[in-house]
Amino acid sequence: MVQYNFKKITVVPNGKDFIDIILSRTQRQTPTVVHKGYAISRLRQFYMRKVKYTQQNYHEKLSTIIDEFPRLDDIHPFYGDLLNVLYNKDHYKLALGQINTARNLIGKIAKDYVKLLKNSDSLYRYKSQKVAALGRMCTVIKKISTSLAYLEQIRQHMSRLPSIDPNTRTVLICGYPNVGKSSFINKITRADVDVQPYAFTTKSLFVGHTDYKYLRYQVIDTPGILDRPLEDRNIIEMCSITALVHLRAAVLFFLDISGSCGYSIAQQAALFHSIKSLLMNKPLIIVCNKTDLQPLEGISEEDMKLVMEMKSEAMKTVIGQGGEATNDEGVLLTMSTLTEGGVIAVKNAACERLLDQRVEVKMKSKKMTDCLNRFHVAVPKLRDQKERPPCIPAAVLEAAEKEKRKTERDMENENGGAGVYSASLKKNYLLANDEWKEDILPEILDGHNVYDFFDPDISLRLDELETEEGLGQAEEVDNDFELDGQELKPGQQEALAEIRKKKSLLIQQHRIKKSTAKSRPTVPRKFDKDRHFTSERMGRQLSKIGLDPTLAIERARSRSIFRRGRKRERLPDRRDADVMDMDVDTPNKKQRMRSLSQVRLLSLPPGEVVPGEGFKDSAQRIKAIKIAKKSVKNRNKDARRGEADRVIPNLKPKHLFSGKRSIGKIQRR
Known part of the structure; x- marks a missing residue:
């Protein structure tokens, strides 16, 4: 977990903005009007409050700046030295010291003028001393404006620094410029470091993250280092040196054996020997990069001798248990970031060696010794010298083979693999005869596509089917006509058929209307001029057919009266x-x-x-209602005006752009 997050440091305003912020807050948060008729104690309290409030605001803002900037003596040495390299810790401490001195001076000024205000006895003296107190405070802030500007520049630069955790598992990449360090970190992590064919493309530290054995590792790409004395190295190189000195990490020293970086193997070997003192007690791997241009076996004997010397030195950097040097496995590796050959092997070797070293260090710690004392591992004693290897009964193996279901992947492997074996999609069809599963379905029949075949009589058949369904539904719904078994006369049969046909049509119209009810607006009954189902309309239609509608209308009205009566009368409820x-x-x-x-x-x-409801008594319920109303009050106040409201905001607040000015004054204060 990252311990240092410099992005949370508050913005440092410059001197002029600082004064405007404090004075405008004082003007807004304290009373602004005083009259000559006030008592002298009230006038004194008014101006003392102004001075005290201004001093408190200055103290809070300056204390925030001092507390949020990191103290170089309290943070990790890696960040302490890195900030010293980037900003010069003397200038940094001097700027924070000036801020602290200004805070103390403002406190003394406020204390002195409050004492003067207590001993004054006129409105004129109160005004003069208040103006003098605020003026001296603003003068102190103006004097430290350069320190405020310097700290703001540092804050902006620190917010762009990478978030490096000095205590987590870390893989560090170092070497000459243009040897392939940034290409490697881009391959094994999701970092996007700029890669160019010239030296010093990387000018600062870059961080990426990778996983190995379900653990997260941070990979740090450092700028290139040149072989020269420490005092001659610039800020870019010193960032790499700082990381090598303070971070407990697995170090990958990149070696360009092709010479395309512009430096020979002898120069790179000299750099390795000059910084090997920084690599002691750290897992070290020498990575021979760009093997696509020049394989390791093809270099000259002199260069091979230098590489072997570097390998022997790398084996001596990490001392294992008992004071013996570690084995040479994984100390010298080759890879090519262009063809990605050996990239994963280098990453795995670095993570594995770092993990072994961290476990070994943890096992030697006193904390682990205390923990191991609590464990007891029981080791059984041998009864005899007979070996008893693990054995699985044959019955268990047979049962496992029977339970194992052959999958399509197994059948594919047995029958020639992908591209040769094609899975059958018809073998799970549910048919009366299993032999029909593999029948070939005809696609073209008599020159026509079977799937597009169209019956010329299908429309007639559909009409017949709809007619049958309509008649069947009409017979089911029709309960009003009760025939007593006597045969009707031909005229009555025609009238009955006409009524049933009309009724089926009305039923269909009602179903269509019901299906589209959600998309139609609701119209009040008195404005609905298109009402179709009324008793008067039914009477007119029955009269047209030649039937007497009196009985039907009376029956419908009696039913509606019965329903209304049932609605009025409510049965007793439980x-x-x-x-x-x-x-x-x-x-x-x-x-x-x-x-x-x-x-x-x-x-x-x-x-x-x-x-x-969960309330004990009415007093508790009334109290809960009051608390609920009170909790909503502040939210309602905050929601009065927002950016989405159609209002022109007041861009010129009155307390900043108006007020009396004496003759000769051009500043608004």
């Missing part, structure tokens, strides 16, 4: 029965009112408690 029982059994009037409130929840008084 709750009513409970209430009646409660009225009889409970002598207390208050309990009867509570039982009635379960039925009439809408007519509750605000303090009435309903069983099941």
